Amino acid sequence: MxxxxxxxxxxxxxxxxxxxxxxxxxxxxxxxxxxxxxxSNEDDATLETIVYRVSRKDVPTEPGELLQCITEIxxxxxxxxFFMTKGHGHKQRECTEIYxxxxxxxxxxxxxxxxxxxxxxxxxxxxxxxxxxNHRTVNIDPQQYLLFYSIWPANSGYDYxxxxxxxFQYRVFRDTQGYRFEER
Amino acid sequence: MxxxxxxxxxxxxxxxxxxxxxxxxxxxxxxxxxxxxxxSNEDDATLETIVYRVSRKDVPTEPGELLQCITEIxxxxxxxxFFMTKGHGHKQRECTEIYxxxxxxxxxxxxxxxxxxxxxxxxxxxxxxxxxxNHRTVNIDPQQYLLFYSIWPANSGYDYxxxxxxxFQYRVFRDTQGYRFEER
Numbered sequence: 001m002x003x004x005x006x007x008x009x010x011x012x013x014x015x016x017x018x019x020x021x022x023x024x025x026x027x028x029x030x031x032x033x034x035x036x037x038x039x040s041n042e043d044d045a046t047l048e049t050i051v052y053r054v055s056r057k058d059v060p061t062e063p064g065e066l067l068q069c070i071t072e073i074x075x076x077x078x079x080x081x082f083f084m085t086k087g088h089g090h091k092q093r094e095c096t097e098i099y100x101x102x103x104x105x106x107x108x109x110x111x112x113x114x115x116x117x118x119x120x121x122x123x124x125x126x127x128x129x130x131x132x133x134n135h136r137t138v139n140i141d142p143q144q145y146l147l148f149y150s151i152w153p154a155n156s157g158y159d160y161x162x163x164x165x166x167x168f169q170y171r172v173f174r175d176t177q178g179y180r181f182e183e184r
Numbered sequence: 185m186x187x188x189x190x191x192x193x194x195x196x197x198x199x200x201x202x203x204x205x206x207x208x209x210x211x212x213x214x215x216x217x218x219x220x221x222x223x224s225n226e227d228d229a230t231l232e233t234i235v236y237r238v239s240r241k242d243v244p245t246e247p248g249e250l251l252q253c254i255t256e257i258x259x260x261x262x263x264x265x266f267f268m269t270k271g272h273g274h275k276q277r278e279c280t281e282i283y284x285x286x287x288x289x290x291x292x293x294x295x296x297x298x299x300x301x302x303x304x305x306x307x308x309x310x311x312x313x314x315x316x317x318n319h320r321t322v323n324i325d326p327q328q329y330l331l332f333y334s335i336w337p338a339n340s341g342y343d344y345x346x347x348x349x350x351x352f353q354y355r356v357f358r359d360t361q362g363y364r365f366e367e368r
Contacts, residue, residue: 001278001314001315001316002280002315003314005294005303005312007303007311010309010310011308012308059312063337064276064278064279065280065315066282066336066337068282068312092248094185094246095248097250098250098252098335108189119189124195125191125192125193126192126193128189128190128241128250130189131249151250152250153248153337
């Protein structure tokens with residue numbers, strides 16, 4: 001159990017959560033299988049491209065505690081499909097999550113069994129992701145990074161297999177109109 | 185259990201949580217006993233002064249769900265003691281809470297048994313209030329409202345008696361320097 005109050009800060013200049021103790025970078029090579037494009041001869045420089053960064057503040061993973069992180073998804077696409085997070089579900093299926101938009105323009109994709117939903121992520125807008133809904137975020141602004149703040153119960157756990165076993169029904173591609181969905 | 189994703193929005197123009205379904209106003213008459221000043225003949229207009237407003241989005245009060253609200257504390261003081269929330273603890277003592285500053289300048293007072301702590305509440309700054317810590321927020325800017333966004337486990341429950349049985353060790357008064365603490 002967390003004993004003493006502490007502080008974090010949304011650092012909009014550095015696109016991080018100040019006070020976080022866990023930092024990760026996900027590159028194209030770490031998630032290439034989640035994209036639709038298939039080419040075994042992709043060049044190394046492309047594979048090293050950073051897609052998103054997460055800075056997370058850890059607390060004991062116990063009921064009643066809350067985890068928080070800042071995610072930055074860089075602008076870009078992989079052969080037309082916008083940069084996005086891997087996406088995940090929660091091991092504790094009753095555990096929800098709130099995403100609060102800080103900067104940029106994105107979409108939150110959500111999948112529960114056969115049901116697909118999405119919501120726009122914009123500064124000041126909070127998406128409530130109920131338990132049982134796998135979630136992925138996509139940066140649909142080709143010019144600017146997407147920044148959002150997440151809060152979720154610390155005992156949620158992560159289920160990354162969930163989005164492989166039950167993939168998101170739609171992919172999001174760059175388009176002359178901005179973006180378009182493609183059913184998988 | 186919440187079935188479908190939903191959206192709220194921090195409405196910085198109206199100082200509310202758009203999409204909330206529970207609105208409350210707390211006036212001086214509702215919390216006068218929490219202030220140090222004692223005068224049984226206080227005039228009615230003063231007693232009707234709104235101290236703070238809360239707009240909350242309700243969800244089932246079950247483990248794994250998250251409640252969220254926007255609190256606006258108006259600028260002002262009651263005989264020198266700054267406008268503040270009543271303060272409360274959580275019935276489920278393991279339940280934490282996160283306060284994210286949106287606008288204005290405040291202090292979060294926290295009391296756990298005999299231990300007192302405080303943190304500044306500023307835009308983009310998040311205060312993690314661990315389980316067992318009663319919490320109260322004070323608007324220390326005499327000119328501007330204080331706005332903050334709170335997220336906490338929906339099964340926390342409220343314990344308003346906690347701050348009467350074990351009062352905050354310090355009060356916050358208006359001062360030529362800005363503010364000063366007074367031990368009770």
